[in-house]
Amino acid sequence: MTYTLGIESSCDDTSVALVRGDGFVLRTLTASQDLAHQPFGGVVPEIAGRHHLEALVPLVNDLLIQTQTSWSHINGIAVTNRPGLIGSLIVGLVTAKTLAFLHQKKIFGTHHIEGHIVSAFLGDEKSAPTPVWSEPYISLVVSGGHTHMYLVEKPGSYKLLGKTKDDAAGEAFDKFAKMMGLGYPGGVHVDRLAKDGNKKAYDFPRGMAKDKSFHFSFSGLKASAQRWREQHPEVQDLKDVSASYQEAIVDSLIDKLDEALRFYNIKKFTISGGVSANSRLRERAEHLAQKRKLQFIVPPLRYCTDNAAMIAYAGALCMARGEESDFNLKPFARADLGS
Ligand code: KG4
Numbered sequence: 222m223t224y225t226l227g228i229e230s231s232c233d234d235t236s237v238a239l240v241r242g243d244g245f246v247l248r249t250l251t252a253s254q255d256l257a258h259q260p261f262g263g264v265v266p267e268i269a270g271r272h273h274l275e276a277l278v279p280l281v282n283d284l285l286i287q288t289q290t291s292w293s294h295i296n297g298i299a300v301t302n303r304p305g306l307i308g309s310l311i312v313g314l315v316t317a318k319t320l321a322f323l324h325q326k327k328i329f330g331t332h333h334i335e336g337h338i339v340s341a342f343l344g345d346e347k348s349a350p351t352p353v354w355s356e357p358y359i360s361l362v363v364s365g366g367h368t369h370m371y372l373v374e375k376p377g378s379y380k381l382l383g384k385t386k387d388d389a390a391g392e393a394f395d396k397f398a399k400m401m402g403l404g405y406p407g408g409v410h411v412d413r414l415a416k417d418g419n420k421k422a423y424d425f426p427r428g429m430a431k432d433k434s435f436h437f438s439f440s441g442l443k444a445s446a447q448r449w450r451e452q453h454p455e456v457q458d459l460k461d462v463s464a465s466y467q468e469a470i471v472d473s474l475i476d477k478l479d480e481a482l483r484f485y486n487i488k489k490f491t492i493s494g495g496v497s498a499n500s501r502l503r504e505r506a507e508h509l510a511q512k513r514k515l516q517f518i519v520p521p522l523r524y525c526t527d528n529a530a531m532i533a534y535a536g537a538l539c540m541a542r543g544e545e546s547d548f549n550l551k552p553f554a555r556a557d558l559g560s
């Protein structure tokens with residue numbers, strides 16, 4: 222069995238993990254920067270880079286100590302090299318290259334979204350990994366930076382079916398939370414409030430609902446919530462508006478996913494990325510799977526948001542396919558996955 226060290230520093234979390242070739246996570250250590258960015262209501266790139274620089278090497282050291290692993294047991298190092306904040310990516314890449322050079326290990330440059338896709342199959346002591354499915358299946362990745370739907374046709378081969386035309390689903394949650402004076406990142410606050418709210422209280426728009434494509438749009442919804450706040454400045458109890466807003470996002474995601482599954486006649490799907498932690502989205506996905514007799518996986522909650530375990534596993538799967546990167550590996554702020 223192989224062991225891969227993963228390094229994720231593409232945005233505001235510094236994360237390292239050690240993952241076995243079958244997707245079993247030995248340990249993940251993540252230093253969250255939420256508190257550093259909270260006063261700004263969003264990620265400040267320079268602050269993110271500086272925090273990664275401080276946190277990364279000590280985290281790798283702690284990981285090896287806590288898992289009692291020596292370098293001789295590690296087969297490769299996987300690092301997110303695209304897409305992301307360029308300064309943050311550079312910190313991860315320089316660290317990964319230096320360690321790979323020093324310890325003579327293979328290096329794997331990983332696309333952040335590929336990490337989210339394979340995170341569905343991760344497991345650990347609490348829940349065993351699901352063996353990677355035989356393709357084809359549809360993967361919906363919903364996070365703060367992405368809302369992308371892929372047809373996974375064969376191992377490592379991704380066909381982009383649709384993506385957001387404007388804001389990502391997580392961004393729609395975060396901007397709403399900011400508008401309403403809730404905390405950052407916003408999704409988890411909206412999720413919590415929505416649990417006791419009436420999702421039919423307000424009628425928010427479902428972006429691109431009538432469009433035949435598999436693309437998404439959340440900017441109209443965001444504008445509509447802004448108007449709601451202007452028209453209801455006195456409302457303090459935000460449960461109903463949160464539930465109604467969340468339902469609009471979840472409806473858009475589930476409807477497009479359902480349409481794509483029908484169109485391509487696919488019987489299996491995964492949902493991953495930070496927004497897949499949303500309790501209503503998980504409930505609706507479960508319902509869709511039951512109603513249409515489909516197979517469905519979402520990652521355990523701890524692997525929904527950014528983490529290095531998913532990056533390590535994407536690297537491990539590359540290693541199993543005989544692919545690897547070299548020391549010319551570069552960071553890319555923007556990069557598409559697949560075709
Ligand atoms: O995957 P992730 O950690 O980072 C990116 O790659 O962007 O996703 C972060 C996003 C944030 O927008 C956050 O608000 C959202 O995931 N999120 C949620 C929930 N937990 C995190 N959105 C809705 N409901 C949640 N429970």
Ligand code: ZN
Nearest residue numbers: 337364495527
């Ligand atoms: Zn992410």
